[in-house]
Amino acid sequence: MPGFELIGEEEFLEVKSVFDDSGILFRHSFDNLRNGVFKVKDFESAFAKRMNVPYALAVTSGSAALRVALAALNIGRGDEVITQSFTFVATAEAIIESGAKPIISDIDDTLNMDPNDLEDKITKNTKAIIVVHMLGTPARLAQIKSICDKYGIPMIEDTAWGCGGFYDNIPLGTYGSIGTFSFDFAKTITTGEGGMLVFKDEKLFKKAAAWHDHGHENNPSLPRWEDSRSGSGFNYRMMELQGAIGLAQLEKLDFVVEKQRSNMNLIKSEISNLDIQFREVPTGSFETADALVFFTKNNKMAIACRESLLANGVGTKILPEAISWHFAGLWEHMPSLNKDKQYEKSLSYLNRAVSIPITVNMDEKLPSKIKKALLSVLNS
Numbered sequence: 001m002p003g004f005e006l007i008g009e010e011e012f013l014e015v016k017s018v019f020d021d022s023g024i025l026f027r028h029s030f031d032n033l034r035n036g037v038f039k040v041k042d043f044e045s046a047f048a049k050r051m052n053v054p055y056a057l058a059v060t061s062g063s064a065a066l067r068v069a070l071a072a073l074n075i076g077r078g079d080e081v082i083t084q085s086f087t088f089v090a091t092a093e094a095i096i097e098s099g100a101k102p103i104i105s106d107i108d109d110t111l112n113m114d115p116n117d118l119e120d121k122i123t124k125n126t127k128a129i130i131v132v133h134m135l136g137t138p139a140r141l142a143q144i145k146s147i148c149d150k151y152g153i154p155m156i157e158d159t160a161w162g163c164g165g166f167y168d169n170i171p172l173g174t175y176g177s178i179g180t181f182s183f184d185f186a187k188t189i190t191t192g193e194g195g196m197l198v199f200k201d202e203k204l205f206k207k208a209a210a211w212h213d214h215g216h217e218n219n220p221s222l223p224r225w226e227d228s229r230s231g232s233g234f235n236y237r238m239m240e241l242q243g244a245i246g247l248a249q250l251e252k253l254d255f256v257v258e259k260q261r262s263n264m265n266l267i268k269s270e271i272s273n274l275d276i277q278f279r280e281v282p283t284g285s286f287e288t289a290d291a292l293v294f295f296t297k298n299n300k301m302a303i304a305c306r307e308s309l310l311a312n313g314v315g316t317k318i319l320p321e322a323i324s325w326h327f328a329g330l331w332e333h334m335p336s337l338n339k340d341k342q343y344e345k346s347l348s349y350l351n352r353a354v355s356i357p358i359t360v361n362m363d364e365k366l367p368s369k370i371k372k373a374l375l376s377v378l379n380s
């Protein structure tokens with residue numbers, strides 16, 4: 001969960017330096033007033049370096065990052081984009097906003113995209129795939145990428161929950177064509193609201209950078225008001241205060257992920273003898289441990305676990321209580337989703353799943369509290 005747990009002096013000093021040293025809150029221009037202070041640009045450079053890619057583009061949210069990624073790939077009317085049934089509504093909304101049709105694939109025991117179902121859903125109209133690393137556990141990237149390559153379809157990684165994770169030692173978000181990140185207040189690192197895209201391909205980066213800024217090409221030989229453009233776009237620019245906070249938060253990313261992983265392992269070892277099954281983590285992948293997800297026997301048992309956890313002062317996260325925002329089978333308000341089948345396979349996992357949020361500053365009594373709460377239900 002938790003960049004927000006660690007917001008403190010470092011973030012304050014970065015923000016203060018915007019006011020003390022520059023006073024310019026816009027990411028571009030005002031060069032004679034800003035004393036060389038470019039927080040968003042610095043955040044992008046630092047993020048690209050951390051993710052081991054040449055290009056990063058900061059935007060206003062993780063939702064915006066998805067929308068910009070689709071624009072960079074020229075996705076529009078008549079196109080289909082496949083994503084998974086278990087994700088936040090934003091993933092499907094971005095596809096709808098682009099004019100394309102969202103096609104939903106089932107998930108498997110990783111609670112991420114099922115590669116077999118993905119392949120079944122590909123048609124001649126499929127123009128992109130958005131795979132999601134839900135709650136910090138990597139999807140089966142190697143299999144999914146090889147299917148994308150087989151059909152020549154670009155893969156976008158929605159890394160909203162996966163910032164700081166790896167697959168085959170490759171940072172999540174950089175395995176496919178474009179990676180998108182969210183820095184909203186519930187994410188591994190946060191700028192309050194904010195997002196990022198990462199790219200290996202310069203052309204995609206340039207298209208995205210122009211599109212997120214009304215088409216501005218930021219031609220270095222022209223003042224901004226005379227700037228060149230070759231297409232229109234929109235405004236999803238990040239502002240300097242967010243960039244400043246991002247710089248401080250990025251420094252904490254590895255600590256957050258390490259701490260979440262060790263706290264999750266403490267809980268896991270406490271409850272591993274109970275009659276539950278942990279969510280599958282693909283071999284060779286490194287999860288961010290945003291949440292610990294396990295399966296019970298059935299939906300009734302999952303709900304009973306949540307009630308008992310709540311009664312013992314422990315919350316759950318998304319599963320089972322917030323499933324209606326995170327499962328495409330329940331998005332009746334989105335008529336363009338494929339409703340040809342009801343995602344039975346996805347439901348067979350989601351219906352009996354319980355997700356426990358992992359924090360950085362964990363109370364040391366939490367693992368035993370969780371065990372006590374679960375024992376009273378699972379033993380009855």
Ligand SMILES: Cc1ncc(COP(=O)(O)O)c(C=O)c1O
Binds near residue numbers: 090181184
């Ligand atoms: C999987 C996923 N994608 C995208 C988003 C959107 O991010 P934001 O809240 O920054 O718009 C979220 C937000 O929770 C998410 O969970």
